[in-house]
Amino acid sequence: MKKIKKSPRVVVVMPAYNAETTLKKTYQAIPKEKIDEVLVVDDGSHDRTVEIAKKMKLPIFVHEKNLGYGGNQKTCYRKALERRADIIVMIHPDYQYDASLTGELIEPLIKKRVNIMLGSRIRSRRESLAGGMPIYKYFSNRFLTIAENIVLGLNLSEYHTGFRAFERQVLENLPLAKFSDDFVFDAEILISAHARGFTIGEIPVPVRYFPEASSINFFRSLKYGLGILLALFYYQLFRLGMKNRLFDFRKVINEKN
Numbered sequence: 001m002k003k004i005k006k007s008p009r010v011v012v013v014m015p016a017y018n019a020e021t022t023l024k025k026t027y028q029a030i031p032k033e034k035i036d037e038v039l040v041v042d043d044g045s046h047d048r049t050v051e052i053a054k055k056m057k058l059p060i061f062v063h064e065k066n067l068g069y070g071g072n073q074k075t076c077y078r079k080a081l082e083r084r085a086d087i088i089v090m091i092h093p094d095y096q097y098d099a100s101l102t103g104e105l106i107e108p109l110i111k112k113r114v115n116i117m118l119g120s121r122i123r124s125r126r127e128s129l130a131g132g133m134p135i136y137k138y139f140s141n142r143f144l145t146i147a148e149n150i151v152l153g154l155n156l157s158e159y160h161t162g163f164r165a166f167e168r169q170v171l172e173n174l175p176l177a178k179f180s181d182d183f184v185f186d187a188e189i190l191i192s193a194h195a196r197g198f199t200i201g202e203i204p205v206p207v208r209y210f211p212e213a214s215s216i217n218f219f220r221s222l223k224y225g226l227g228i229l230l231a232l233f234y235y236q237l238f239r240l241g242m243k244n245r246l247f248d249f250r251k252v253i254n255e256k257n
Contacts, residue, residue: 007110008086008087008109008110009037009084009086009087010034010036010037010085010087010088010089010106011035011036011037011038011039011080011083011087011088011089012030012035012037012038012039012089012090012091012102013038013039013040013041013073013076013079013080013088013089013090013091014027014038014039014040014041014076014090014091014092014093015041015043015069015072015073015090016040016042016045016049016053016072017042017043017044017045017049017066018045018047018049019045019047019049019093019094020045020047020048020049020051020052022093022094022095023040023049023053023056023093024052024056026091026094026095026097026099027056027058027093027099029095029098029100030091030099030100030102031100031102031103034106035089035102036085037059037083037085038058038059039058039059039060039076039079039080039083040053040058040059040060040061040093041060041061041062041063041072041075041076041079042060042061042062042063043063043066043067043069043071043072044062044063044064044065044066044067050062061075061079063075067181068180068181068182069181069182069183069185070179070180070181070182070183070184070185070186070188071181073090073185073186074176074177074179074181074185076088076090077090077166077171077176078176080171081168081171081172085168086168087106087109087110087165087166087167087168088166088168088171089105089106089163089164089165090162090164090165090166091162091163092162092163094162095208096162096208096209097119097121097161097162097163097205097208098119098205098206098208099163101119101163101203101205104203105117105119105163105164106165108201109165109167113201114199114200114201115166115167115169115170115193115198115199115200116164116165116166116167116170116190116193116198116200117164117165117200117202118156118158118159118161118163118164118200118201118202118203119161119163119164119202119203119205120156120157120158120161120202120203120204120205121158121161121205121207122138122141122145122157122158136218136221137221140221140225141158143225144159144160144187144225144228144229145157145158145159147228147229147232148187148191148228148232151232151236152191152194152232152235154194154200156200156202157202157204158202159186159187159190160186161186161205162186163205167198170193170198173196173249174189174192174193174196175192175245175246175247175249176189178245178246178248179192179245179246180227182223183220183224183227184224184227184228184231187227187228187231188231188246191231191234191235191246192247195235195246195247196247196249231246234246234247235247
């Protein structure tokens with residue numbers, strides 16, 4: 001008698017901050033037949049984000065104090081793991097990413113081809129700029145991606161997307177608590193995962209920029225870029241045998257045991 005293969009449990013997490021105008025649209029675009037649950041973590045919003053999530057009857061976890069973008073993601077992943085997720089999808093609830101592509105994003109994880117999947121906005125300069133991406137953001141994205149590919153030895157089109165999926169084992173084996181609570185969390189988790197030996201794939205996704213879509217300003221983008229370059233420097237030191245918080249893997253294993 002053949003043993004029936006169990007389907008992986010897929011949980012979508014949405015790190016929300018002042019997302020009252022886009023939360024519902026983002027949720028409605030998610031193909032429910034492809035996932036098991038959607039969680040919202042609100043990071044101290046000043047608008048009706050929490051009220052709207054409750055009206056939609058979504059499980060929502062609220063930070064009374066703003067913990068930052070990275071701090072929000074840490075709660076997202078912790079809650080997803082607590083709810084027995086095998087695959088965790090993170091999508092910004094600002095409707096910038098096409099959530100209808102969730103099935104395509106997780107397919108390589110289900111088939112065990114890679115450990116992490118990214119939804120890349122950078123398919124071509126024309127498409128990205130036509131979608132409304134600010135020109136300074138496009139060129140800074142390209143510069144940072146080239147730097148990351150050179151240092152990490154990868155060939156990805158983007159590392160900075162807010163639409164990504166992880167196998168459970170990735171989140172269980174990285175020192176998430178040691179990562180930044182700011183936007184550079186997105187880069188640190190990928191750099192650390194690569195150092196740990198996890199593989200990363202990507203699919204193209206259309207880009208959408210409009211007034212309600214969250215986007216950091218020029219000066220925060222500059223800080224973000226410098227944070228990424230610092231993380232790449234730490235990666236080089238790690239390869240030379242020097243210890244750093246981003247690569248404290250033994251600590252994670254000890255905490256699990």
